[in-house]
Amino acid sequence: MKYKLFGSETGLYASEIILGAANFGTRKGYGADPQESEKILKAYAKAGGNFIDISDVYQFGEAEEIVGSFIKGQRTNFIICSKYTRSSEPKPAISNFGNNRKSMRQAVEQSLKRLKTDYIDIYMPHYDDGVTPLEEIAMGLQDLIREGKILYAGLTNFPAWKAAAITASTKLTALQIEYNLLQRTADRELIPMAKEFGLGVMMYSPLAGGLLTAKYRNGEAGRITHTTAANYTEDEKTKLIINVLLSIAKRYNATPGQIAFAWNLSKEGFPLLGTRNINQFEQNIKAAEINLTTDELSELDAVSAISLGYPHDLLNTVRG
Template sequence: MRYTVFGRGTGLRVSEYALGTGNFGTRAGDDPLGSDLLWARRGAGADRDESRKVFERFAEAGGTFVDTADCYQFGESEELVGEFIAADRDHFVVSTKFTNGTARRPDVSGTGNSRKNMIRSVEASLRRLGTDHIDLYWAHFPDTVTPVEEILAAFDALVRAGKILYAGLSNFPAWRVSRAVAIAELRGWSPVVGIQTEYSLAQRTPDRELLPMADSLGLGAALWSPLGGGLLTGLYQRGADGWTSAGKRVIRGGDAQQRAAVIDEILAVAKETGGTPAHVAIAWVREHARRAGTGFVPVIGPRNTAQLDDYLEALELTLTEEQQARLNAVSAVPLGAPHEVSAIALDPVLGGADGVAAPTTSVA
């Protein structure tokens, strides 16, 4: 496995995959509210023994970047990660998140991005992880009420106290992130160093604002769900209610016709390369992320070692420029306003087809 720095604003070295550990643990599988909680919609998860095998296999392959959250498996994921990293803590870059808390029934005092909840959450995460510091600490989701100044000031206090080393914003819109970056810089606070967002051949809307923003500001990007929640593995069938796997999980939303075209193209490229659809989907994300910015890292979320081996095998696959172009074209999303209007307005100024007007679809 190769390594990169997490954005141009840090010297933090991370592996080219981050190991997402939302499947470490089984508490969510027993929860009656699991189907209503975003972070619990992961099936039964992996027990301690299988989670350890996944972690050790990832480490043996050279993986150092490990991503968890306090809400994953209601705190069990952090506990297992803490157990697994204990023998060589400083070798790993440990990333965790707060906002939703660990309670099965979230309450007003144990959720949100306030300074109160951040301080409470980081202390609890440090105990579960069995460490004295967190390498990269994320606000997991915007809570719609906490001012960004409060989040940034609390991050800065935690960095100065040595409890976290870096801070980032996960699932925040681009305008909130860019404003946060500017405020932290102007006030001399610890910087926002990265973003987390969903990104795959089935979800390219971050091409509109988030990824160009991250690149221009030198932020790292952790790209979760690179297989589109399993959709891009080729195991899902299209039905009236959405895409289903063995008649169980349903993936709704998105342009069904485009998704079908994307899957058809992935299957065609897989046949050409001799790899699996998952290999192709991951190889595309890795290459596209490399071209889009410094320190853009896919977050993989295997439930078992067989799934992890599939991700690792994808490291050996290099798509041709022609294959990349086909996948880019079929998965591209319209950039919308103001990008398309700007391109039209600049066209006569910059020379039309032979000029340098901005593209009207997602970055290829």
């Protein structure tokens, strides 16, 4: 596995693929049990991976417990990113929810215990709660950095203007976004903003919840998550993208999902690889071995391109 600098504002080298641990544990009635999760973690580490993404809400804290048990005794070998906002409790008290400093403080202390560590490498709100002042979030994250409880701060699922506003008062180093061939709206504002501020970009849902594996063609229902459309399979553009993936996959004796993931790997950010079993992991990790040609990348870029909208389209026109 290759390594690259995480943004331009750190000297942190991270593996090009982040392991997403959202499905580690079974407290929500689905996911990988601790034994299966450990198999995935071991395989990821053996492949050279050193970057794990979790959140306190994943499996109501069980994901952090599983990762904590795995990294015990080898903590310095891994970059751990965790998140708060939604709480690790199934029914949290109203004061233990959201991005306020009270919630932040309680969440980080609990995450540290579950992870069996005294610091978290990257820490961020899971999403914009719409009520907590940006200054409060910024001050809270900065306090945690000064105390050594976290090393770097970031944001997940925030509008670009809010992320830019927080960056003006707090040293942010990470931005986590949804990004794949079916979801490229981050190209409008979020990715340019991240580049301007030197943020490392973490890209979740690279396979669009499984749709880009081409398993759910012809209207078949699938486990599609984090999408902005109710049913991508009815969209002509989606069908075109999947057809291109199928065509390219034949050339490499690969799966459409591996090609979709390889496209994400060609970008400057770091895609998250989430999985529920070791077989799925072993299939998807093979994407790191696929080097798409310039023409193939251009074809995928073109078929998945979006209109940047106003003012970007206007500016591109007047600037020639």
